Amino acid sequence: MDRYVELLKKKGLKITPQRLEILRYLDENRIHPNIERIHSDLKKDNPSLSKTTVYNVIDDLTKADLLQILTINRFEILCDFKADPHHHFLCKECKKVYDLDEDFNCHLLEKIRSEGYQVDEVHGYFKGTCRSCLNKREGGK
Amino acid sequence: MDRYVELLKKKGLKITPQRLEILRYLDENRIHPNIERIHSDLKKDNPSLSKTTVYNVIDDLTKADLLQILTINRFEILCDFKADPHHHFLCKECKKVYDLDEDFNCHLLEKIRSEGYQVDEVHGYFKGTCRSCLNKREGGK
DNA sequence: TTCCTATCTTGTAATGGTTACAAGATTGAA
DNA sequence: TTCAATCTTGTAACCATTACAAGATAGGAA
Structure with missing residues (x-):
């Protein structure tokens, strides 16, 4: 089974393409992107992706302890895959x-x-x- | 000379009552207050104190390295006297x-x-x- | 002390990132 | 296959922070 499907299942979260994409993106790109960056990068392959969804998914995944939000500066939300x-x-x-x-x-x-x-x-x-x-x-x- | 006057002078900042008050308040109250708290506490003795001034002074004092802003959470600006x-x-x-x-x-x-x-x-x-x-x-x- | 300029304080208005909300779509268990 | 729970999306609202301009103040110079 896909690694990311497994991670979401383990946390009791529904499997959706948006969640899988964001999780994969953050795992494969350890660049601590902000919301804007995640949104614009993933929009290339999924033009209908909404910024609200990025906010929601980041929130869900953070609550599930799959991600963390860095507070190293106070100017933006930086997302980090939790390894x-x-x-x-x-x-x-x-x-x-x-x-x-x-x-x-x-x-x-x-x-x-x-x-x-x-x-x-x-x-x-x-x-x-x-x-x-x-x-x-x-x-x- | 007053300790806070001295601190400001050393940094080449003009001595103003607002700067002195905020510096003293943060030194004497190591509670990591947010902007709202600083403003409402100091307004008691100086009702004309503007919230914009609190923002400005915190900014100046932080640049002068007399304070630091904590980024321990992303929901508010917490101010800390730099000891x-x-x-x-x-x-x-x-x-x-x-x-x-x-x-x-x-x-x-x-x-x-x-x-x-x-x-x-x-x-x-x-x-x-x-x-x-x-x-x-x-x-x- | 007085003058004068740079800077500071203040209130209001603008900004823009984030969140709230509602409608329609999707997921997954039964 | 069905259906309720939940997720995604776009729009609108929110509100903390910043921008700005006018008037006040600080402090060096004369």
């Missing part, structure tokens, strides 16, 4: 968001758990300048 | 945002620096349920 735990780096020059595949295994997390907080999610957002933009600066000298 | 590096815990039940005063000193940060990223900001957002809400659940049994 293994990972963190993010935002380059303030090119605005690209990079995945940091390694988890951080830090003392602070243990500490707050030991203090009695129940921690369900950990989001690490690192911001600065990426290698590619730093190189361009060097080159531009 | 020592610290991270945040959002309780998904009571919606309160707690400061985690300890910094995390993690391997991942060293790793991405060693890979050539220039890291200027590190934001750790932990989400779950706080002790107080967990206690209420127990009590409610």
